[in-house]
Amino acid sequence: MPQSEDRRLVDLEARLEREDPRFTRAMRSGRPTRPREYRRTGAWCGLGLGVAVLGSGIVLAQGLLIAGGLVLVGMAAQLADPDPARMTNGRFGRR
Structure with a gap:
């Protein structure tokens, strides 16, 4: 070299x-x-909990459970999605 x-x-x-x-x-x-941004265990657990709360809210016809489930699913989706500000040309770039 x-x-x-x-x-x-x-x-x-x-x-x-x-x-x-x-x-x-x-x-x-x-x-x-593995880097932290590729670890999605918490997001998957939150998504499962959110779907369970949402499903039970639908079955029990409870608006508060439905709203809570939707909020949990939204939070889990945010955790599972990589930071779009760090994405450059399909690859992770510098902050």
Whole structure:
């Protein structure tokens, strides 16, 4: 590699170390974890709870349960959707 490309790699490594030291340590050990934005466990649990509350509100004809279920489903959908402000050309970009 030419010297300029080596320097770019060193600069990139230093910036990544400053921005996300936990990820850098994981890469050095060879076992990186999934980034937080790809973990959707909470969103799926919220969606299941929201659908259950919504369904029970429909069965029991209770407006408050229906409204609560709709709110929970909306919150879960927001959690499951990646931040659109970070999307650039179909890939995640910098904030």
